[in-house]
Amino acid sequence: MAVDEDGALLGYGTLLFRLGSEQTRLYSFCVHPQARGGGLGRRMLERLEGMAWEQGCDWLVLEVRVDNQAALTLYRGSGFVPSDWMADYYEDGCAAWRMSKALFAGPEAQAG
């Protein structure tokens, strides 16, 4: 969670951990509309990756709408790689990309 100096919410993200799993899921992730475009999303994502790593997870996975350019740009630029195309994933019929990022190594590990 990110807040400003007055304690107002600027953004949040939630991670889902599963006992015994090396994979963490980024379940929700949002920056307040008035706080977007200034790097907060990237900084929050890096913090969430660190939290997953600290819990012993090697992979961070997420699903994102294929029409969500802002999020896709952020995730791609942060090293997430699309793994699965999921048609009709959302209620309105929009497809999703499942994306994943290896937390333990460089770009060569992310290809696997």
Ligand SMILES: CC(C)(COP(=O)(O)OP(=O)(O)OC[C@H]1O[C@@H](n2cnc3c(N)ncnc32)[C@H](O)[C@@H]1OP(=O)(O)O)[C@@H](O)C(=O)NCCC(=O)NCCS
């Ligand atoms: C996606 C979201 C979290 C990005 O947060 P943000 O604070 O604006 O992101 P940043 O300022 O850190 O920018 C991160 C990258 O995304 C890119 N980006 C941000 N807004 C963009 C837009 N509208 N279109 C294209 N790219 C965009 C930036 O250019 C930046 O890439 P760069 O570092 O290569 O230049 C924010 O737009 C949001 O909360 N959207 C609504 C909720 C949502 O879609 N959550 C994701 C669900 S999977």
